[in-house]
Amino acid sequence: MLLREIKNIFHTELDALFPKEEVDAFFYRCVEHYLQLERFVLAVRPELTLTKEEEQPLFEALSQLKQQRPLQYILGVAHFMDFELKVNENVLIPRPETEELVQWILDDTESQKSDIRNQKSEVTILDIGTGSGCIAIALAKYLPQAKVYALDVSEEALEVAKENTKNNQVDITFIQQDILNPELELELGFELEFDLIVSNPPYVRELEKSKIKKNVKEYEPHAALFVPDKDSLLFYRAIAQFSKRHLKKKGSLYLEINQYLGVETKGLLKAHNFSEIELRKDLFGNDRMLKATVPLKGL
Structure with a gap:
């Protein structure tokens, strides 16, 4: 599936629960965490396609976000000052x-x-x-x-x-x-x-x-x-x-x-x-x- 299509699915599923800007932040943070891709990846690679294996953690995170579980708990990490913490x-x-x-x-x-x-x-x-x-x-x-x-x-x-x-x-x-x-x-x-x-x-x-x-x-x-x-x-x-x-x-x-x-x-x-x-x-x-x-x- 195209990465931009997954982004649209995030908005379809989450826009009723969170502001659109926050949904964008969720999506790009998941992309950074699970795929090690920069948040501007869609600007330079709009046709980027993911394998089923690459898609899976994004959809698993989406499922938990729909339950309003904090993203930091989903990813297992949080940022504080300029360093990272397990949470x-x-x-x-x-x-x-x-x-x-x-x-x-x-x-x-x-x-x-x-x-x-x-x-x-x-x-x-x-x-x-x-x-x-x-x-x-x-x-x-x-x-x-x-x-x-x-x-x-x-x-x-x-x-x-x-x-x-x-x-x-x-x-x-x-x-x-x-x-x-x-x-x-x-x-x-x-x-x-x-x-x-x-x-x-x-x-x-x-x-x-x-x-x-x-x-x-x-x-x-x-x-x-x-x-x-x-x-x-x-x-x-x-x-x-x-x-x-x-x-x-x-x-x-x-x-x-x-x-x-x-x-x-x-x-x-x-x-x-x-x-x-x-x-x-x-x-x-x-x-x-x-x-x-x-x-x-x-x-």
Whole structure:
């Protein structure tokens, strides 16, 4: 079959579910992934014909897209910053907003206010709720003098993160623990202080489920997404309490947050005596990121 005919079939089957531009993106991403062909191939080879063997993965992907399964899970890979990650239903698909959070950290390390890049001693970083490892891997890649730790409660997620770490040739120490565990520090079995703690924890309230698209709600791990309406900041409270005890003097805490709870999350950090609290919007204009400085020990 002609490749351009398969493209038309993608539109026939998917245009009722997705914008046409998104269907185009699905098609060309599948062509790149399965056939190793550039997305402009039809412009230079409009009569390109595929064998049955070459067609098969495209139609299999189309069948799953009709069920609104995320393309990243279909292909088994996602892009973050300028590198590739393995993903499956055990981990969230990395979002552009999380790239912004990482970029904020990197920008701060470049600024005159931070000397992380020039420190002679090793810089220590903890990523809480690492999932696919996207944040931890990015920081390990772009801050090569840092010692990066990554914590997650899910054994399956950590297996994915470890594979991504190996594939991206960085060194990360993984910890399987629950940040909500009141005995966490006893079970860790060691005492560490960090220059920087970062987290993108679960923050979508149950009441917001109706606003979540089917491809997210039915396929991505609920434990990494949702929190109870009555205690929607439980992860931020636990992270704040942990950070007070384990951030070094002048250490920084970076958080991705629920866009509807920016003021409340900022207030929680203020109640825990964090200072220099900064709330930032993402590229869509939503409250999405917070940075704070550790309070003095004992406060």
